Amino acid sequence: MANNKKLVEAITSMEEDFAQWYTDVVKKADLIDYTSVKGCMVIKPAGYAIWENIQHELDRRFKETGVENVYLPMFIPESLLQKEKDHVEGFAPEVAWVTHGGLEPLQERLCVRPTSETLFCDFYAKDIQSHRDLPKVYNQWCSVVRWEKTTRPFLRSREFLWQEGHTAHATAEEAEERTIQMLNLYADFCEEVLAIPVIKGKKTDKEKFAGAEATYTIESLMHDGKALQSGTSHNFGDGFAKAFGIQYTDKENKLQYVHQTSWGMTTRMIGAIIMVHGDNSGLVLPPRIAPVQAVIIPIQQRKEGVLENAEKLQAQLKAAGIRVKTDMTDKSPGFKFAEQEMRGIPVRIECGPKDMEANQAVVVRRDTREKIMVSLDNLAESVQQILDTMQKDMLERARAHREAHTYEATDYETFKKTVEEKPGFVKAMWCGCRECEDKIKEDVQATSRCIPFEQENLSDKCVVCGKPAKKMVYWGRAY
């Protein structure tokens, strides 16, 4: 039926059309399907299993820092959404409204949560009385809805899955500490597990979250040189607490407002994995997040002993904790290879009668296509080493790509030319004015990605207006 060539030909090359390449990969790697609900997708087993691994790993890391999971309603009464002025302005234009329950119109319309700050505040206002009730370090795993006009699988859809942490603290210092702690947690997760290097920094006022005092972000660079905001952590100060009346009595029995944070990471990270690591043969999954890390492909599988041998090897790998499957279907080996590549399975293990005779298997890395002869005597150990090396190499390669696509500009002509001709990050000095940010957006459609924690002094002047510079900023076009 289908064949190797057909499968491979099916994706557009990324050099030719990156957006089409992306769409082809999410479809051909069987991650999603479109639905009758405009802007919403089905996340298929191969895609959802990646999300389950992300959840599992993040949740474990959260709980180590004292996070507790909860679940709040998916609906927000309109009056509740409106309690914090900046917040409602930011979100009201893009929410979905429920107006009828059953056959009756509702007395007050409800929006489907685009984010749950207002609900958590409403809850905390009742739940927090004394300093003994603090801190609250809660998180929920759920789906949220934002009525976007243009959508793309994983990157921007009307409904997406995420976690949202919401905390309340006695002091401003503690809230700031938690905000940074979670940003660091996200950064470590991205680098250690997803093999995606990130820039940590603060958002400008223009780009910060609606209602936040400060928004911190991790920014990553995709293969096409566009930036992706990969996780954010917000410090709300006591702004929401004042709007919602969240107060506690301190040790001296005085009423104080709490200080709050929130932080989130979403299914868009699956998009990031695709766009950072993928190639023209399809998806490339970092071993630590791959639902299947190794696939055994028996060669000449009808010959005596080949399938039995494959089963034996699978059992060995499984016992060693490697997530392994064997492809015993009647497809040709070539087709199976192409499928393993399209689906981004980190390594394939080829083993036929000749290999068995030589007491070896051929292990092929998905990222480099390197073929490694491995003795069957210590197969599991060797495969684990190859997976570990691959994980490390993928991070290094992504970091090298980012370095090679990070530029500097100290005058505006160079800045604009760089943004337009060299996709990537541009580092440049900034005076701190909204006007300069707006001008850059208008002139070259780039936004401030972040004010990185690691500052460099490239010059004393703002790259746009020439006035004294306050900060170095990463600029770029973004998803």
Next chain:
Amino acid sequence: MANNKKLVEAITSMEEDFAQWYTDVVKKADLIDYTSVKGCMVIKPAGYAIWENIQHELDRRFKETGVENVYLPMFIPESLLQKEKDHVEGFAPEVAWVTHGGLEPLQERLCVRPTSETLFCDFYAKDIQSHRDLPKVYNQWCSVVRWEKTTRPFLRSREFLWQEGHTAHATAEEAEERTIQMLNLYADFCEEVLAIPVIKGKKTDKEKFAGAEATYTIESLMHDGKALQSGTSHNFGDGFAKAFGIQYTDKENKLQYVHQTSWGMTTRMIGAIIMVHGDNSGLVLPPRIAPVQAVIIPIQQRKEGVLENAEKLQAQLKAAGIRVKTDMTDKSPGFKFAEQEMRGIPVRIECGPKDMEANQAVVVRRDTREKIMVSLDNLAESVQQILDTMQKDMLERARAHREAHTYEATDYETFKKTVEEKPGFVKAMWCGCRECEDKIKEDVQATSRCIPFEQENLSDKCVVCGKPAKKMVYWGRAY
């Protein structure tokens, strides 16, 4: 501040007012809170952790049978909901409608999923072409919305959490086999993990799921003698497949309709745990589902070595795989005991200076309040044994309670009197007519719970009309 007495006095006794007792327990055991969104609740950390354990254990069992997880949209276009006639009639009166996205009215209104058969069918119609694509054995963990008029925490809320499995098979036999397989999985889970014994059976046509050919159910009995439907598994035959055009080409290249099933279990099981096992001191959690299985309560904790000893014991228990916490707060031991009881932690471990001297600890079971002296030399082993015994005893006690509250009736007067005077299940013969079911509902507000797989021949006549009986049915008042 608060004291032992106050905490205990805070709950109504179950004999006095079972409904109020239930409400008190969910609040005082810190499982939920009410919200500004009518009919929706906050599931707090102590409640959500139970759900996480349910999810983890069910998901593991699902995956062992080949289930794969996916995620489908939370919205259903009205036209899609209407494709299967019985289904829309069953659900349309109780759905929430989204009519606006952002500032614009929608062209077609969307309901928030009350269940996802229609979405899965829409997806399968595209995703299934050949017999090679079958079976599809998909599941999703999500929240659903049903616009109920009267609500109660966990038992009936406008939004609740659940899993819904949706499968598609080549043959009717395979679909029936999967339907029963999942019912058995639910039954085993309830008995082995939640210590809740269940009756397995089939729903009558009146009580079956909207659009199903057959609905199977597990029914459990609460402490007050009311029944609770605890999990359902539906066989749709090819009804939905015909309505949605889900066809595959078989091995002879002929077009065939698929046969489908769906099955679900919800957060209402947390309500079941409360109502089967709870007592007048609060919640009693079966050890296998308890987020915290043992709490160490140091006695005279300011005395030298007491806290250090508690930490050592905690480390030992943790290393043995027991979920353990130590309560080192400055509350009195009595208050800590009452709190452990209210929250249903299976055992508490009391250890003070005298116990340390005697190289022992006092282990107190939550269910029986039995105090067991245990040597510190093999504490972890002893605690694990106590937890295992408690798990077994709780199931047996619940089973004995159910047996003691299961009655038989062979004439209608006795039947009505039993339903009205003796809360519990009533076994009685039935002719198979809807009219007799309706009459029972009208006369004594009892419903057919199920036609059990284990049939008994109590008499030859229907308990209502006296015509020849077809089946024995479990009847009862239900949540």
